[in-house]
Amino acid sequence: MAEEHLKVEEKLKTYRILFIDEAIRSGRYPNSESLSRELEVSSRTVQRYIEFLRDTYGAPLEYDHQKRGYYYTKPNFFIKSILLTEGELFSLALFGPLLEQYRQTPLEKNLQDIFEKITASLPSNISVDASLLSSNISFIPDPLVTIEPRSFQAVFTALRIRKTLAFEYRSLADTAYEKREADPYHAICQRGNWYIIGYCHTRKENRLFSCSRIRNASVTKRLFTVPSDFNPCRYFDKQIGVWASSRTPFTVELLFENEIGTYAIERQWHETQTVRQNKDGSVYVKFTTTQMPEVLRLVLGQGHTVRVLNPPELIVLVKAETKKVRQMYEKGGLTDDSDFRDHKKLD
Numbered sequence: 001m002a003e004e005h006l007k008v009e010e011k012l013k014t015y016r017i018l019f020i021d022e023a024i025r026s027g028r029y030p031n032s033e034s035l036s037r038e039l040e041v042s043s044r045t046v047q048r049y050i051e052f053l054r055d056t057y058g059a060p061l062e063y064d065h066q067k068r069g070y071y072y073t074k075p076n077f078f079i080k081s082i083l084l085t086e087g088e089l090f091s092l093a094l095f096g097p098l099l100e101q102y103r104q105t106p107l108e109k110n111l112q113d114i115f116e117k118i119t120a121s122l123p124s125n126i127s128v129d130a131s132l133l134s135s136n137i138s139f140i141p142d143p144l145v146t147i148e149p150r151s152f153q154a155v156f157t158a159l160r161i162r163k164t165l166a167f168e169y170r171s172l173a174d175t176a177y178e179k180r181e182a183d184p185y186h187a188i189c190q191r192g193n194w195y196i197i198g199y200c201h202t203r204k205e206n207r208l209f210s211c212s213r214i215r216n217a218s219v220t221k222r223l224f225t226v227p228s229d230f231n232p233c234r235y236f237d238k239q240i241g242v243w244a245s246s247r248t249p250f251t252v253e254l255l256f257e258n259e260i261g262t263y264a265i266e267r268q269w270h271e272t273q274t275v276r277q278n279k280d281g282s283v284y285v286k287f288t289t290t291q292m293p294e295v296l297r298l299v300l301g302q303g304h305t306v307r308v309l310n311p312p313e314l315i316v317l318v319k320a321e322t323k324k325v326r327q328m329y330e331k332g333g334l335t336d337d338s339d340f341r342d343h344k345k346l347d
Contacts, residue, residue: 029069151217167217253309
């Protein structure tokens with residue numbers, strides 16, 4: 001309730017400042033008393049708004065004692081309709097550094113244009129740049145893949161006007177591109193990576209396509225209709241990942257060692273999660289998802305600090321993957337812990 005009240009107050013403040021600006025520009029020389037009657041606020045409140053206009057927006061305000069009212073010494077002056085608080089200016093200043101994560105992607109120019117339009121609508125004496133941020137703040141963006149700009153635009157054009165897309169595609173395990181045609185039903189952005197779900201005319205089924213593996217895309221003249229029973233949520237879990245071949249829900253149960261107990265407690269794993277810290281400091285985490293491959297990656301990434309309790313299929317996958325990893329390194333000559341220690345001495 002308190003937050004809603006603050007939002008209402010901020011809107012009222014914006015309205016009143018714009019009203020005062022218009023009244024002054026109209027040439028009718030309003031004063032604190034007349035404005036307080038029209039706005040139904042105290043003269044002291046009006047005076048604060050007048051000072052805000054002068055101090056924040058550099059309004060060339062003067063008081064005419066003969067006409068007993070305010071006027072602008074520069075007739076062409078007016079304030080623009082976007083009024084930002086200090087906190088909003090700070091948030092807007094974040095836009096520049098955050099834009100870095102989309103550098104050299106098809107979205108860069110559009111996002112930059114939006115930012116420039118916002119800043120252009122601000123008063124001329126207010127600039128928005130990284131100088132509003134502390135030099136002690138750093139941004140580490142997610143690593144992004146390269147997407148062919150022309151193909152990216154073609155993908156979203158086909159998605160918007162519902163026409164079949166023709167393109168060349170390279171699957172994850174392939175070394176060459178092959179020609180494909182697909183009807184794009186839905187777009188997904190996961191950690192800066194773009195995917196399209198649609199019907200593949202080559203494979204005769206719905207497939208997931210990574211935009212980074214699409215090239216030479218073009219929009220055909222053939223219209224398509226999205227099936228009425230199509231539900232994009234069946235193909236991904238927005239909190240875990242995108243893996244279209246995984247669609248059956250299952251329950252994950254994990255036990256994190258106490259050495260990373262705080263990390264396990266503070267992280268939002270899933271909207272269905274149950275998180276409980278045990279007396280020994282270990283943390284039990286439980287959630288439901290459809291993304292077995294992504295959960296496998298998550299578990300392997302934590303190494304020995306997490307143990308899978310359920311489902312049994314995930315335990316089998318973890319054992320198989322760790323066996324492959326060990327065999328790979330044994331082929332490289334490191335067969336046990338003593339070999340590893342000796343290897344470290346050479347660094």
